[in-house]
Amino acid sequence: MSKYKQNIEKAKEIMNIQRYYGSIRALMAWDLWQGLPVDGRPYRKEVSEYFIKEQLKLIKDPETKKIVEYFREIDEDKYENLYDKAVARLLIKRYDNAVKIPVDLQIEMSSFTSEAQLVWKEALEKADFNLYKPYLNKMFELKTRIAQAIDNTRNPLDVLVDRVDEGMTVEKIHQLFSELKEGIISILDKIKYEHKSIDDSFLKVQCSKETIRNICIKMVETAFFDGNKATYWEVIHPVCIGVGPRDIRITTRFSDLFPSIFSILHECGHGVYEYSSNSKAVEYGIWGGISGAMHESQSRFYENIIGKSREFWEYFYPLLQAEVEEFKKVDLDTFYKAINKVGPSLKRMDADELTYSLHPIIRFEMEKEYFNGELKTDDFYEAWNAKYKEYLGLEPKNAREGVLQDVHWASGHVGYFQSYTLGNIYGGQFRNKMLKDIPDLYEQISKGNFEPLNKWNYENIHQYGQLYTPHELMLKVTGEEVKSKYFIQYLEEKYL
């Protein structure tokens, strides 16, 4: 075997073993919500730390170093195929992270994250920002240390963003967001009075958990979800965890009807993307989604661009009417208007499709100010409120309605929020191309034919797993680099 082949085989093997560790860590993460009893936590911490260390030990092995060095030197055009190139790129990235971030810092981060989330939960219940302050502060400090360990020549937020959305920079995001913000506020100004009068009160209907569950599962399994590759579980926070290439756990809460429907559509978007890598991507250990934004592009696509379209409900509204008596007297038009009613809101999770993107933008701007030294975490409460006042014209009454509403910062997701809004932008751009390829896409959906949609997503995006960088994939699929304009156009078409 040539040296090249030997190194590729070895790289595949290492990547696969890394994924095995990832799989048990994902299983443990899922189990945190799903099974672990309270007194089991300290031991779980020990077990989890042991396997984090083992995983790092393996990737930092001198054997791996040699392979990494080999691939660092090799010319791009020497790669025999794209999969070889991808596995080398991803292995180098993993190796660099492992070598650069001290093990103790990684372990500290992992432990602190569990603790901080529990404090966050208490603070949220008490609407007490002061309780949360020291944890918020320490979390941002830890994330700064991690960013500096990786590359201390760049702004830490650039480093953190790049870890979640490879190839993105704060500057680039700022440009995309400025344009989008302007677009959204302009649409909002034009329609907000008209939308105020839309009656959506009938959406707050009382349903049994059983009914909600039935509707949700029938809907997603009819449309695009493969129950042999994923399971649903009921927990408080909707979340999707990938445990293996064909093993995805969707958790949600079947409490209120419409939040449940749109949550499960969202999580399914993540799930379908995560479990649909082709067999080659699985063989190379590079299965699953590429980046935060690419993942959110899929989840928000299924939730909104499909799930809040008229055609989706042309097909599914009769199901809803059959299951929930109250909707028999509401016509589809009235219903469609209600689920798309636009209006500023204090909570990201309650936001309509149009204003949603502003919520992550606010958080991203705060992170930017923090890492530029213009804002301290101790002042996050006031900064948050000021921004909501400015962009949405609303001011939270307390920290529960404001800065405490998201678990993300407590769970270590600093430099993550941009992914949601970027996901919307990506989704708009994909939609534009998808409609060129399949002009009757929505018509098919209205007839219950989801195959063209699913096939397009599989062929263009899902199957590749982590084969391409987000930038490469966007170019390959749409022929252009990422632009806000398509998502703005979509919003204008829909709302104006």
Added chain:
Amino acid sequence: MSKYKQNIEKAKEIMNIQRYYGSIRALMAWDLWQGLPVDGRPYRKEVSEYFIKEQLKLIKDPETKKIVEYFREIDEDKYENLYDKAVARLLIKRYDNAVKIPVDLQIEMSSFTSEAQLVWKEALEKADFNLYKPYLNKMFELKTRIAQAIDNTRNPLDVLVDRVDEGMTVEKIHQLFSELKEGIISILDKIKYEHKSIDDSFLKVQCSKETIRNICIKMVETAFFDGNKATYWEVIHPVCIGVGPRDIRITTRFSDLFPSIFSILHECGHGVYEYSSNSKAVEYGIWGGISGAMHESQSRFYENIIGKSREFWEYFYPLLQAEVEEFKKVDLDTFYKAINKVGPSLKRMDADELTYSLHPIIRFEMEKEYFNGELKTDDFYEAWNAKYKEYLGLEPKNAREGVLQDVHWASGHVGYFQSYTLGNIYGGQFRNKMLKDIPDLYEQISKGNFEPLNKWNYENIHQYGQLYTPHELMLKVTGEEVKSKYFIQYLEEKYL
């Protein structure tokens, strides 16, 4: 640090790491029932095999070998305390198993077990013994190879039994069982006509899943179960899986009322034992139950000796009456007689307390005949039926009622069934001593005071984890080695 101390510390560390692997393997086992989607199975197999290999690699390390050799040479009285002695004993045992059983054989066993269980399920559904035959055959062959790898100078069943019930031999079990069999059959002969006329039809009451769940959980949590150390999940097969020293998963099916109650009492017995090791046993990595029989002694104790006692129901019957209307017109005496109605049955899981022990005895005798070369697995169907006819006077109509009823052989539990009946025997002996120490035990239970029971079990059995061998523990607790007579006496007292 002295060489002794160094080796003890190292032994503790190795044992703890082995337990970490055990913990993730247990989590994966639980997840098989609880979360894993169908298409996730092949990848799970890969992940699981990887960690089995890693775990074996670590225990077979030359470093471990040195420590094992050190402890093999050391005089028993050189150990500074019992925990040191136990960790050395258990490490040697683990090392020997790892070194003696070829890795490929262990992996083959693990994979074959998953496959065989799926075939068993299909065969059960179709009542088709022929479908199951080749798997049964191969399973017994694999178990023979494992036994021979460990010690080819002994009868394979002796080796297999010793792995589950350390210190036990086929000969010793045969003695205990012969005595017990005689005792049971003699009681059965005396009461079977009288019991035939007991009306227990009212126990087959229709209840909602919610009601069953409420009753079960209220009962076990009032009596002895700590919900912070364990969780309940609903799956088809009642089972208890220990994921960590304070993390136990009880799964059961809240379908029919009384099977659910007695299943959960049974699984709780396993659970409380498994999660109650003292902190020293946890520190040494020797937490959890010692042996199959010791574990079954606890589960069957809670299920029967406590859970089918008159005093237990004196306390809990009002709860049942409050939750299930039908019982308001049934008095406690009638109820107590019904739940203790004795009569031969075809299914182990449906058996009453008295005749239950005969069912595992039948299976154990078949295993004995197999390993003595007197019976082939191909003839298990007929052999099974003949034994049921002989001991219980009943003959299965098909394989579903007969040889296919238990998953055990398909799940690799060959040389395990004896544990159930031994567990009854151990339980009877513990009860005898417990009543000497706490003469008003049952009176306290009738008042809802479970503390004396729980304290006795904790102090005498549960806290020690795997500190003692089963034989040592029995001697320490009761002053005698294991004898059938106490369990027979208990049965006589209760049923005659």
